[in-house]
Amino acid sequence: MNEIVGRPARHWMEDGSVELAFGIQAVLTGAVFLIGQISAPDSTFSKVYSFLAAGLWGCVIFGSQWAIKRLKERLVAPRAGYVVLPEAKWRFSSGRTLLWITPVGAVVFFLFLTFMFQIPIDNFRRSPWVVGFGCALVFAVISIWSAVYYKMPRYFLLALWSACFAVWIYGRGSDSLGPLMMLMVWIGFGYAAIGAWRLVEFLRANPRFEQSGE
Amino acid sequence: MSDVDRIIHEPARLQIVALLSGAKEADFLFLQRETQLTKGNLSSHLMKLEEAAYVEVEKTFRGKIPLTLVRLTEKGRTAFQDYRKTMNGLLR
Numbered sequence: 001m002n003e004i005v006g007r008p009a010r011h012w013m014e015d016g017s018v019e020l021a022f023g024i025q026a027v028l029t030g031a032v033f034l035i036g037q038i039s040a041p042d043s044t045f046s047k048v049y050s051f052l053a054a055g056l057w058g059c060v061i062f063g064s065q066w067a068i069k070r071l072k073e074r075l076v077a078p079r080a081g082y083v084v085l086p087e088a089k090w091r092f093s094s095g096r097t098l099l100w101i102t103p104v105g106a107v108v109f110f111l112f113l114t115f116m117f118q119i120p121i122d123n124f125r126r127s128p129w130v131v132g133f134g135c136a137l138v139f140a141v142i143s144i145w146s147a148v149y150y151k152m153p154r155y156f157l158l159a160l161w162s163a164c165f166a167v168w169i170y171g172r173g174s175d176s177l178g179p180l181m182m183l184m185v186w187i188g189f190g191y192a193a194i195g196a197w198r199l200v201e202f203l204r205a206n207p208r209f210e211q212s213g214e
Numbered sequence: 215m216s217d218v219d220r221i222i223h224e225p226a227r228l229q230i231v232a233l234l235s236g237a238k239e240a241d242f243l244f245l246q247r248e249t250q251l252t253k254g255n256l257s258s259h260l261m262k263l264e265e266a267a268y269v270e271v272e273k274t275f276r277g278k279i280p281l282t283l284v285r286l287t288e289k290g291r292t293a294f295q296d297y298r299k300t301m302n303g304l305l306r
Contacts, residue, residue: 001232001298004229004232004233004236005232005233005235005236006236007233007236007248008233008236008237008240008244009236011244011248073276077241077243077276078243078279080243080244080247081240081241081242081243081244081245081246081247081248082240082241082243082244082276082281082283083237083239083240083241083244084237084238084239084240085236085237085238086236086237086238087238
């Protein structure tokens with residue numbers, strides 16, 4: 001019974017458009033902020049860009065939301081139907097939810113503090129790559145959980161992709177470029193590639209309903 | 215067994231109600247694809263659920279294409295929850 005109840009949620013994810021939009025969003029977000037970090041700190045470009053970056057980022061976020069809606073309406077709905085998911089209800093009383101949220105939340109909160117306020121732990125201050133490394137591992141764990149929960153094996157590939165970033169940044173060591181932004185670009189490419197591959201497969205397997213002869 | 219809701223207990227309708235319980239609303243094509251029922255069969259089951267006020271059916275258009283949206287009512291959601299509880303109790 002739970003399998004049937006969970007089908008609308010899986011339907012939302014099955015065509016790959018969510019991953020494609022999220023991937024492009026992540027690549028562009030990472031790129032927007034990496035450009036700011038690469039440019040010379042006191043240059044006119046840098047000053048102007050720091051104002052523009054937030055606007056650009058907003059355009060990326062809203063643009064990808066719009067794109068995913070259009071993609072679903074034009075390509076997915078005529079082939080596989082249309083579903084609106086209910087608003088998410090967090091059940092903090094659920095032991096299983098707490099079991100997942102507590103450790104993941106603690107790691108994310110710790111990494112946030114480290115990144116935002118440079119909390120006085122010398123090793124972390126000297127090694128900004130640790131933030132990227134930790135976030136990549138968190139992403140890998142979340143991907144594995146998604147693969148199991150939504151029964152989507154392709155998320156194991158994303159977990160492997162995130163783990164590859166963790167290994168790469170561990171080998172690269174200290175870096176002045178924002179490791180989080182590099183992670184965004186890396187993960188974004190992974191999501192976009194897997195989403196595009198899945199979308200093509202989905203479109204091939206599901207011809208438009210009125211053309212299917214039924 | 216007398217407590218079991220006969221409207222929901224029928225396998226095809228149970229599948230429809232279970233699918234709708236995981237969504238805010240869904241269209242006819244989605245339900246047909248997931249239940250593997252024919253158009254006529256699905257329409258007839260939806261009509262029975264609508265008569266019991268378990269679902270709401272809204273006929274609209276997406277551009278020029280007709281679109282039939284179906285959603286579970288509060289009564290339907292409660293009935294499905296009660297049905298699950300009853301069945302869990304019976305199978306325990």
